[in-house]
Amino acid sequence: MREGFPLPDLQWEPTREYWAGAAAGELRMPRCTACRRFCWYPDGNCRGCGAEQVTWERMTGRAKLFTWVVLEHAFLPQYGRDLPFVSALVALEEAPGVRVPTRIVECAAEDLAIDQPLEVCFRPLRFAGVDGEVVAPFFRPIARLSVA
Ligand SMILES: [Zn+2]
Secondary structure, three states, X not given: OOOOOOOOOXXXXXXXXXXXXXXXXXXXXXXXXXXXOEOOOOOOOOOOOOOOOEEEEEOOOEEEEEEEEEEOOOOOHHHHHHOOEEEEEEEEOOOOOOEEEEEEOOOOHHHOOOXXXXXXXXXXXXXXXXXXXXXXXXEEEOOOOOOO
């Protein structure tokens, strides 16, 4: 098993820019330079046109909640200390077909709703018994403006 697992491998080329963006406080997505389609998950040629070249673009970080689960049991012992947490797929505002795996924070699980507006926030990902941490894009509800 890779050292640091289950922390993400920051050197793995297809997602290196995703993690570099998170470290810089930006949500970045790969976009095909030929047809402009967002190419997530970035694991090969563009699924739209087959081109190889992508450029990474900064996203607004706004999204809608597509689906989620509440994890209450550790499927790996390294996850033990974070339980329970909400693992989710979110659909990005600029690219609703892109579903980003993430965690939802700053919200009780029972208050979550389909299509709930979210915004990105950046949190250290840490695991029990694993040295180091990696800043990851998580999402939280967009704060409603209080009505006087
Ligand atoms: Zn393309």
